Amino acid sequence: MKYELTCINCPMGCRITADYDGKEVTNIQGFTCARGKAYAQTEITDPTRMVTALVGVAGTHAPLSVKTQSPIRKPLIFDALNEIRRTVVTPPVHIGDVVIANVCGSGVNVIATENIE
Numbered sequence: 381m382k383y384e385l386t387c388i389n390c391p392m393g394c395r396i397t398a399d400y401d402g403k404e405v406t407n408i409q410g411f412t413c414a415r416g417k418a419y420a421q422t423e424i425t426d427p428t429r430m431v432t433a434l435v436g437v438a439g440t441h442a443p444l445s446v447k448t449q450s451p452i453r454k455p456l457i458f459d460a461l462n463e464i465r466r467t468v469v470t471p472p473v474h475i476g477d478v479v480i481a482n483v484c485g486s487g488v489n490v491i492a493t494e495n496i497e
């Protein structure tokens with residue numbers, strides 16, 4: 381199967397093509413740097429995404445913005461968002477604080493991206 385991708389790792393947005401036989405990604409072309417080649421391999425075989433969301437804050441109506449510390453596997457995103465949606469934090473919370481450890485067993489933490497005193 382032939383794949384056509386746009387690398388999302390930097391603003392250059394290189395157009396990458398590759399072949400995938402169900403086991404191996406071959407003939408990767410169009411990338412400018414190693415990150416693009418790695419992106420194509422991951423995107424085709426096991427895509428991942430950063431997740432950003434909001435969690436509730438006890439005692440206020442203003443939610444706290446959070447994100448995953450690193451990309452998580454795409455099939456886990458729905459479960460991760462459900463776990464995030466059920467979470468309520470108690471201030472103070474600071475940028476980088478772990479709000480959810482190992483969200484839905486992904487091995488990735490969800491961290492705060494703003495301060496709430």
Ligand code: SF4
Binds near residue numbers: 390391417
């Ligand atoms: S392949 Fe490299 S240069 Fe091209 S968009 Fe991806 S990160 Fe940027």
